[in-house]
Amino acid sequence: MRHFATASALLRAAHPLPALAVTAITAGLAAAVGSRPLGVLGVVGAVLSGQLSVGWLNDLVDADRDAQVGRSGKPVASGAVSRRAVLLAVVVSAPIAVVLSLPFGAAATAAHLVALGSAWAYDLGVKSTAFSVLPYAVSFGLLPAFVTLGIGAAPPVWLVLAAALLGSAAHFVNVLPDLADDAATGVCGLPHRLGATKSTAVAAVLVFTTAALLVLGSVGFPAGLLVLVLAVVLLSAGLVLGRRPGSRAAFHAVVLVALLDVVVLLGSGIS
Incomplete structure (x- = not known):
């Protein structure tokens, strides 16, 4: 045991x-x-x-x-x-x-x-x-x-760039819940310097840009347009709801769009 x-x-x-x-x-x-x-x-x-x-x-x-x-x-x-x-x-x-x-x-x-x-x-x-x-x-x-x-x-260049942007978004999303504890122990990375609000916005931009790259690189239109619309809706709702004190809606929205990016990547095939 x-x-x-x-x-x-x-x-x-x-x-x-x-x-x-x-x-x-x-x-x-x-x-x-x-x-x-x-x-x-x-x-x-x-x-x-x-x-x-x-x-x-x-x-x-x-x-x-x-x-x-x-x-x-x-x-x-x-x-x-x-x-x-x-x-x-x-x-x-x-x-x-x-x-x-x-x-x-x-x-x-x-x-x-x-x-x-x-x-x-x-x-x-x-x-x-x-x-x-x-x-x-x-x-x-x-x-x-x-x-x-x-x-x-x-x-493909678009694939490397999309993966890099998604990884960057993961950094901001991963650090957000621990900003206060990290600051107390001397960890001061880029998200800590920007603060929670700006870091959430940066993560949202990164995951949306990732979705756009995946659409242009592998999905194409018009199906890709639906992906982008869904990403915009999720991020917009998350950022609006996330303005309430103590809300983690923005964080959850970024995570959902990141997951959408992964699903699009794996489901569309690579040319």
Whole structure:
């Protein structure tokens, strides 16, 4: 029972839901571009290992800050799992991600390595600078490159740009609920400098621009027009309702449009 509790805490320290979400999107993209089943499985292994390493490193670096503001859901900060165990998990999972990328070729491996290096840099300090959004843009933008280069094709520019914008939006959305706690512990990234209202607006613009790029690049009109109209309706409603004190309607609207972007990307196919 004790070992199970430790393993469970270690898994929670890796932020499994975001890791699984990124992995699922990348796997879906791999299937959309025509990767064979074994290729899709290879993408799952490489991306999931890398995402877990990023999550573990993040919790390890932030352990003292998390403890300072009493974040009970953080296993490292609460002592549910040791820092040594999490460090070992990072040291093991990071090389596995690189090794599992090798069968896709040198170019794809390089793209994934740069994406991971960017994410690790965010964990190690870029998150506290005015350039905090940059690692998200780089890491997300390179995931489609990893997938397409793995089958010997250059990624469409619109796809890389859409992924980078969606990743940037994810940064603003992800940070919003923790702005106060982050500020109290010295984390001052771009969203913290802009504030909650401006950050929400920036995230809304980013996810709408992503939708527009996906429509122009893969969906086309008139079906794409419906996607854009739905995005406008959701974002407008969220921003209006979000003006009420304590409301998270704007946050939820941005998340919904981001999910719409992902569905459009995976459902439309890549040319």
